[in-house]
Amino acid sequence: MLYVSDLSVSIGTRADFTDIVSSVSFEIGKGEILGLVGESGCGKSMTSLAVMGLLPEGGPWVRTGRAELAGFDVIHLPPYRRVESGHGGIAMIFQEPMSSLNPVMKIGEQIEEAIRVHERLSGDALTRKARELLELVRIPDAALQLGAYPHQLSGGMRQRVMIAIALACRPQVLIADEPTTALDVTVQTQILSLLRELCDSMGLAILFITHDLGVVAQLVDRVAVMYAGRIVETAAVAQMFERPAHPYTEALMSCLPDPARFSRRLTTIPGQAAKPGQVKQGCEFAPRCRQAVEICVADAVPYAQLSHDHRALCRFPLVEPRP
Amino acid sequence: MSGQPILDVQGLSTDYTVRRQGKTIQVHAVKDVSFTLAKGEVLGIVGESGCGKTTVGRSIVRLAKPHRGEVLFAGTNIFAAAPDELRKLRLRIRMVFQDPFASLDPRRSIGDSIAEAGDIHGLFKGGVDRQGEIEKALNNVGLDGSYAARFPHELSGGQRQRIGIARAILPAPGIVIADEPVSALDVSVQAQVLNLLADLQEMMGLSMVFISHDLGVVGQISDRVAVMYMGRIVETAATRDIVDRPIHPYTITLMAARPRPDPKIRIKPGIEIGEPPSQFDRPAGCPYAKRCAIATSLCATDDPSLRMVASGRMVACHNV
Amino acid sequence: MSGGLRSQLVPFARRPIASLGLVVLVCIVAAAVLAPLIAPYDPSRIEPIARLQPPNAAHWFGTDQFGRDIFSRVVYGSRLALLIGVGVVSFALITGVPAGVLSALFPRFGRVMMRVIDVLMAFPALLLALSLIVILGRGVSNAILAIGVVYLTTTSRITYGLALRLRTETYVEAANSMGAGAVWTIRKHILPNLISPLLVQASFVFAFAQLSAASLDFLGLGAPPEIPSWGNMLAEGRIFITRAPWLLFFPGLSIAITAFSLNLVGDALRDRVDPRFREMLSGNRR
Numbered sequence: 020m021l022y023v024s025d026l027s028v029s030i031g032t033r034a035d036f037t038d039i040v041s042s043v044s045f046e047i048g049k050g051e052i053l054g055l056v057g058e059s060g061c062g063k064s065m066t067s068l069a070v071m072g073l074l075p076e077g078g079p080w081v082r083t084g085r086a087e088l089a090g091f092d093v094i095h096l097p098p099y100r101r102v103e104s105g106h107g108g109i110a111m112i113f114q115e116p117m118s119s120l121n122p123v124m125k126i127g128e129q130i131e132e133a134i135r136v137h138e139r140l141s142g143d144a145l146t147r148k149a150r151e152l153l154e155l156v157r158i159p160d161a162a163l164q165l166g167a168y169p170h171q172l173s174g175g176m177r178q179r180v181m182i183a184i185a186l187a188c189r190p191q192v193l194i195a196d197e198p199t200t201a202l203d204v205t206v207q208t209q210i211l212s213l214l215r216e217l218c219d220s221m222g223l224a225i226l227f228i229t230h231d232l233g234v235v236a237q238l239v240d241r242v243a244v245m246y247a248g249r250i251v252e253t254a255a256v257a258q259m260f261e262r263p264a265h266p267y268t269e270a271l272m273s274c275l276p277d278p279a280r281f282s283r284r285l286t287t288i289p290g291q292a293a294k295p296g297q298v299k300q301g302c303e304f305a306p307r308c309r310q311a312v313e314i315c316v317a318d319a320v321p322y323a324q325l326s327h328d329h330r331a332l333c334r335f336p337l338v339e340p341r342p
Numbered sequence: 343m344s345g346q347p348i349l350d351v352q353g354l355s356t357d358y359t360v361r362r363q364g365k366t367i368q369v370h371a372v373k374d375v376s377f378t379l380a381k382g383e384v385l386g387i388v389g390e391s392g393c394g395k396t397t398v399g400r401s402i403v404r405l406a407k408p409h410r411g412e413v414l415f416a417g418t419n420i421f422a423a424a425p426d427e428l429r430k431l432r433l434r435i436r437m438v439f440q441d442p443f444a445s446l447d448p449r450r451s452i453g454d455s456i457a458e459a460g461d462i463h464g465l466f467k468g469g470v471d472r473q474g475e476i477e478k479a480l481n482n483v484g485l486d487g488s489y490a491a492r493f494p495h496e497l498s499g500g501q502r503q504r505i506g507i508a509r510a511i512l513p514a515p516g517i518v519i520a521d522e523p524v525s526a527l528d529v530s531v532q533a534q535v536l537n538l539l540a541d542l543q544e545m546m547g548l549s550m551v552f553i554s555h556d557l558g559v560v561g562q563i564s565d566r567v568a569v570m571y572m573g574r575i576v577e578t579a580a581t582r583d584i585v586d587r588p589i590h591p592y593t594i595t596l597m598a599a600r601p602r603p604d605p606k607i608r609i610k611p612g613i614e615i616g617e618p619p620s621q622f623d624r625p626a627g628c629p630y631a632k633r634c635a636i637a638t639s640l641c642a643t644d645d646p647s648l649r650m651v652a653s654g655r656m657v658a659c660h661n662v
Numbered sequence: 663m664s665g666g667l668r669s670q671l672v673p674f675a676r677r678p679i680a681s682l683g684l685v686v687l688v689c690i691v692a693a694a695v696l697a698p699l700i701a702p703y704d705p706s707r708i709e710p711i712a713r714l715q716p717p718n719a720a721h722w723f724g725t726d727q728f729g730r731d732i733f734s735r736v737v738y739g740s741r742l743a744l745l746i747g748v749g750v751v752s753f754a755l756i757t758g759v760p761a762g763v764l765s766a767l768f769p770r771f772g773r774v775m776m777r778v779i780d781v782l783m784a785f786p787a788l789l790l791a792l793s794l795i796v797i798l799g800r801g802v803s804n805a806i807l808a809i810g811v812v813y814l815t816t817t818s819r820i821t822y823g824l825a826l827r828l829r830t831e832t833y834v835e836a837a838n839s840m841g842a843g844a845v846w847t848i849r850k851h852i853l854p855n856l857i858s859p860l861l862v863q864a865s866f867v868f869a870f871a872q873l874s875a876a877s878l879d880f881l882g883l884g885a886p887p888e889i890p891s892w893g894n895m896l897a898e899g900r901i902f903i904t905r906a907p908w909l910l911f912f913p914g915l916s917i918a919i920t921a922f923s924l925n926l927v928g929d930a931l932r933d934r935v936d937p938r939f940r941e942m943l944s945g946n947r948r
Contacts, residue, residue, distance in 0.1 A: 058529060157614070203391055203555065204555065204557075205596065207599070208599045209613055209614060215609050231601060232529070233558075236601065237607060237609045260603060260605045271529060272603060274529050276562040283563075285533040287537060288533075291498060292528065433840070437839050447833040447851055449854045459840040463841060
């Protein structure tokens with residue numbers, strides 16, 4: 020459904036640039052959830068903003084790459100064509116619903132506003148559609164809540180409203196950028212459950228961006244791990260947790276606190292996460308990698324295709340390729 | 343080692359009044375919280391937002407004043423202490439703050455920030471002594487002495503948090519209250535800082551209260567855990583017991599809701615477990631009754647208090 | 663200390679217009695300091711034969727109705743302009759900053775103080791200055807005092823807002839938890855963090871002080887006529903507006919350029935300041 024190929028986002032000028040997202044490629048199928056995982060600064064948010072065409076003016080720009088949806092390259096569409104697609108298209112929800120919602124507008128009006136951009140409805144029909152959307156995201160007393168203001172709702176409710184607004188344009192793809200990071204864990208479970216439900220029932224393709232590996236394990240179908248602006252591993256979720264191929268993925272998972280394990284000390288990755296563009300030559304992870312050798316530092320790293328849906332950006336992947 | 347706990351919190355309660363839609367309501371941010379901390383022990387306090395855990399932590403360092411209750415540090419009531427004693431107490435009870443980007447003054451050098459407690463109380467015997475102490479503190483948190491001359495904006499989140507820790511251990515305190523010290527950090531950095539805290543705690547014999555919303559993190563470092571909900575402690579037990587056999591219905595929900603990095607456990611669609619009631623809508627009786635799977639009519643009217651159900655385990659519930 | 667002079671110049675490097683402001687400012691200061699060397703004539707020298715001459719080779723800006731060289735008078739007028747600016751800014755800072763900081767740290771005192779400030783701010787700026795001059799009498803030092811009182815109101819208000827914000831910063835809480843008292847907090851945390859925003863405020867106050875002082879001079883309530891002042895020059899030259907507009911043009915232009923360049927400098931500095939404080943600094947009184 021969504022095919023992103025060779026996406027690079029850079030800062031600087033055409034003559035003198037630094038990639039903050041480098042040659043990123045992934046695809047998301049209908050009814051599938053792809054998790055984009057990485058620590059802060061790895062470029063995951065920048066990638067999603069680039070796909071949505073939301074990169075700030077005068078800031079980072081798309082140097083190469085396409086994002087294909089239903090035959091169109093959405094990155095290079097002029098703005099007026101982005102809206103006209105009617106149904107289908109990409110919607111996005113963010114981490115802080117309070118900053119995305121207008122505090123002085125009732126949420127019913129905000130949802131209606133989103134609907135009106137894509138459909139010519141008005142009056143009762145419009146209000147009914149708004150209410151249906153609220154019911155779709157399982158907000159209790161939907162008719163009543165249409166008249167509520169954002170500050171009257173809890174964090175979890177606001178996030179559901181955000182999802183409702185995102186669904187107003189009947190998108191094919193939903194990009195969720197850390198939507199539950201700011202929420203309590205019990206609320207988080209319910210939002211994740213809602214996303215799963217929407218994905219199954221509407222055939223939505225979801226790009227779920229997060230740094231929380233626990234959420235990844237429970238929700239997503241496939242995972243792409245990012246480090247220093249590149250995707251270092253793509254795999255099905257079970258594969259990633261059981262037999263990760265890239266040393267960074269493996270190291271990341273060994274850092275997780277697990278109360279069931281009861282050792283006082285956690286394994287850590289030595290050093291600090293590399294910023295995109297910081298490592299000039301060779302593999303970005305090599306300085307911290309437990310199995311790095313000279314060639315890792317000297318030469319650019321090739322992709323290793325380990326199976327039809329598993330690949331890693333490593334010269335010595337931890338998993339053997341399977342035909 | 344004497345049997346007296348280093349920290350003894352008794353009946354801590356903080357209320358505040360709000361006006362909502364014309365009515366004046368009393369909100370119990372913290373209600374009747376009591377616990378003890380033995381010397382050298384790490385107690386984890388875990389709960390979701392609004393449960394009052396941060397208020398409890400701030401009360402212990404006297405950044406918040408409770409309406410009722412006592413906090414005894416090595417037998418001394420910190421709220422009734424004379425000004426001289428209070429000054430000494432401030433050095434013995436220290437806090438590590440959550441936000442590494444806000445907890446350091448951007449205009450002051452790292453060295454100045456670390457040495458602040460000592461400077462305020464005039465503890466250093468001259469510049470050389472001060473430099474030496476700063477360098478020792480930096481080394482203790484795994485950083486090199488050259489960091490003393492740098493400024494916060496030059497450091498990453500993890501490094502700043504280490505500075506926050508260095509600040510809290512110079513001079514060596516008796517208790518450290520850590521308020522969500524790793525919540526703002528990446529996974530790999532979290533692991534490093536947690537290890538650091540565990541190392542320091544062991545090395546310096548510190549007693550620690552570790553506040554967090556993340557059960558995994560709390561479980562990693564704590565000897566005992568107290569679970570809070572809507573201002574009350576609902577369960578306390580040794581970490582192992584809480585993790586293996588949680589008793590209070592809320593603790594069970596919390597444990598279950600925590601996303602575990604195990605792809606075999608998948609989120610099912612259609613989960614509804616309700617939300618914590620708003621701060622202003624506090625029902626009579628047990629605060630968890632509305633969401634509780636085993637609530638009875640007694641729960642709606644009677645607020646249960648903590649009682650001991652096994653050795654070292656306390657639960658506030660009518661039905662267990 | 664972090665920041666420092668060099669980093670304060672960064673916004674000028676990126677914005678050529680602001681550099682212009684800085685350059686003009688430097689020129690004005692240079693003119694004031696080097697006036698005896700730059701001015702070809704004594705500003706008070708009367709030469710009736712040469713009266714009301716348009717700008718020419720001997721008199722670059724022309725002469726006024728007494729035959730005084732306008733260029734020399736403009737150059738010497740910059741001294742008064744600077745004196746007023748520095749005087750007003752100093753007064754506003756010395757009185758306004760403590761008022762604001764103490765109001766923020768001691769709420770009870772603050773409530774009273776801010777109401778007093780409110781009362782003062784209820785008067786339009788010029789009217790307030792005029793009233794004070796009426797009470798105090800004319801003259802340069804009284805003008806500085808009167809205008810200073812006007813701008814101590816905005817300064818204290820801004821300081822109050824900033825100090826309130828700073829008081830709740832986590833690092834201030836950390837200091838309090840370690841036993842810091844009000845004196846330590848003010849000295850080590852609040853004042854240093856106020857320097858940048860106050861620098862911005864100072865440049866705007868400097869600019870507005872020029873306008874206020876010129877107005878007072880124009881009304882004859884500021885500098886006495888013997889002292890070369892741009893405002894006085896406007897007052898004296900008023901009746902010649904059709905016959906000899908250069909009497910008004912050059913002093914008027916000087917006032918405008920001074921105020922404008924200071925505004926440019928203030929804008930550039932403001933963009934350098936912590937974004938959280940920027941909105942607070944935008945609402946300045948004219």
